[in-house]
Amino acid sequence: MEESRGQQAGGSILKNKKVLENYRLGKTIGKGSFSKVKIAEHILTGHEVAIKVLKRSKIEIMNMEEKVEREIRVAKMLVHPHIVRVYEVIETESEIYIVMEYLKFGELFEYISNKGSLEEDEARQYFQQIISGIEYCHKNMVVHRDLKPENLLLSSIGYLKIIDFGLSNVMREGQFLQTCCGSPNYVAPEIIAGNQYAGPEVDVWSCGVILYGLLCGRLPFYEPNLAMLYVNIKGGIYTLPKGISSGARDLIVRMLEVDPIKRITISDIRRHPWFQAHLPTCLAAPPPDMVELASKIDDEILQVVSMGFDRNQLVDSLSRLEQNEATVVYYLLVDNQFQESGGHI
Template identity: 35%
Template sequence: GGFAKCYEMTDLTTNKVYAAKIIPHSRVAKPHQREKIDKEIELHRMLNHRHVVQFYHYFEDRENIYILLEYCSRRSMAHILKARKVLTEPEVRYYLRQIVSGLKYLHEQEILHRDLKLGNFFINENMELKLGDFGLAARLEPLEHRRRTICGTPNYLSPEVLNKQGHGCESDIWALGCVMYTMLLGRPPFETTNLKETYRCIREARYSLPSSLLAPAKHLIASMLSKNPEDRPSLDEIIRHDFFLQGFTPDRLSASCCHTVPDFHLSSPAKNFFKKAAAALFGGKKDKARYFDTHNRLAKEDEEIYKLRHDMKKTSITQQPHEHRTDEEIQPLITTVAKPGALPETKQTGDSIRMIVRGTLGSCSSSSECLEDSTMGSVADTVTRVLRACLENMPEGDSIPKEQLTASFQWVTKWVDYSNKYGFGYQLSDHTVGVLFNNGAHMSLLPDKKTVHYYAELGQCSVFSAAEAPEQFISQVTVLKYFSHYMEENLMDVSSVP
């Protein structure tokens, strides 16, 4: 800080490690300087909260003042962001929850931090965040008695502080908005080439929100960075915001998150599934803007998903599997799918569901490439949200509707992942074989082994004979047959496993 240096100190009698803040007397020779240190000690020593750096003890000798604090081995959020450049939304939620918790405790003690920034958020061995550095902290005063001094870090100062109206709880909320913005985008919202322009932008609350940010994050940042302090949300309102309620928040983070992007899925099967889903939903393109645009479009499709309550019929779980359909039964279905506009209402409303069912691999050439475009957490959020909407909006059915075609339950019995070259192949319980190609196409061979369905685009199906495939599809049909033969000859049907 301005007066002190911090050292790692070990108590040799207990081997307990402390962070020792050492302040030379020469640096606080003036009365107002010593008063500042005494005030920091007075405020900090009374605090006791999980997300506030613990104050243990202080003493002094002829040369220095020593303050013993909780040791945070992972250093600060500033160090993490320097290594990572930007953080994922799940990480931001994880850290912000802890900041809000610690800040709420301070405000309940009628203490303002007045210098919230990444460098003052410390991370311990267990990746828990602690609010620290109370050098500028002050007691909360009534509006008419607030000091008009300008103090804090320039990029995080609020308009009312710059206008010498004093610090309030709302000023800490403003700084929290700057912190959230910085975590997500890697730079403060009002950073410019000179301080005068920075202050002008702050006074006007003028900043940009890139299209890459999702709507809930944009809304929360905008509310915290409201020019009028009274328009900013309370800490309770922040934690109840859609940004927290609708998104995945990890219970804990690995220490590797200090320098690498986290993978929030523990199990390999789940991890692989969401890699495939990432490519299916977002196309696997190395274009962050396109990824977020697609994600936002999916959010807008929620209304279409809800319309499914009138378009989908819930099959009774007591229904027994039937024999495979005959060629005569399959043919009307092929005809219906092949005719554009045959399903004028359900085509539109079912697109989101078909996207999940289709599950194409997009254009990813490898699983790792998919991860460059989206985090596992954001993909999981999207998949879970779509599936949950389907389940919640399917009307109850006591019996099978008369108009519904008799259908048997289907499940995946075999699969093979060859996405390093061709794609992902699978076989269903009715012996339909499908391949999700790396170029984003989906081709399936029906149980009759004669009819092929080809999906190049969402909702657009071409139907043709496997023996008379159009020239442009011959190579893919060959791969499809190869997958079919390989699974038939080499893989065990999971339904036969005891």
């Protein structure tokens, strides 16, 4: 009996090894209800990646097929410096492997927990990046719906990326969303009330909660009792510490506006004086769309990758946002160079 189990395990390992032949799997760094995340090494480049392993059997039992399909579709279509990159998705009959950037500095949540409240300049630096990434999502008709510091990972100190699009959805012109989702402390009052919503306004609310947390080292809405928490959120009941500047105070108040019609928009956040202060040139303009970003090809890295792959095919794949062995190598080299420079190229 023991030998039989060993043979079964060995067969599974060989199968996974063949499926992930371009990667050397390492330790598990995270676990979910139907998935786990493992660190791995891309053998050809030697760079680290994170591989999210999803079990189809567990997905089916939990009736999460639609959620997983949407997460994969959205994650693959979004290409932005402040959104985690998905390099490729490998599917078998029993598993789905999502190969993505490995951001070794961990969650923004852990950073805030260890450091406490941030100085305004540092908080603004992170906030500007979040808004840039979310503006790009909205431009491409995607609403995140689960923004929180746990879903913001640091690729280096001072540089973050948005992750986890499991609760995201694609917006359609003239249609409203009504799914009640998100993390209780960050969810917008209209969602709690069960009202329909367009999409962007709920992400703005969550960004307001995050900005408050960055500046205050705690959340504006925090109650052990869930019912009381929701009462405070729906009533917009919170306090702002005296040490916060008038500019930051004004922006938070306008983002945590209970009435979604009166709530500040992403465009107005961009024009706000507090947001504009020390705004990096790379974030000053609204984000380009996916086609524009895909057309920006690094010639030096392209030349390196072309030593092992057909150059014309690679350029064509990049322009079409296709994923294959060559594009994985290209983007791994791009992202590694980006991270080594601290996010400044």
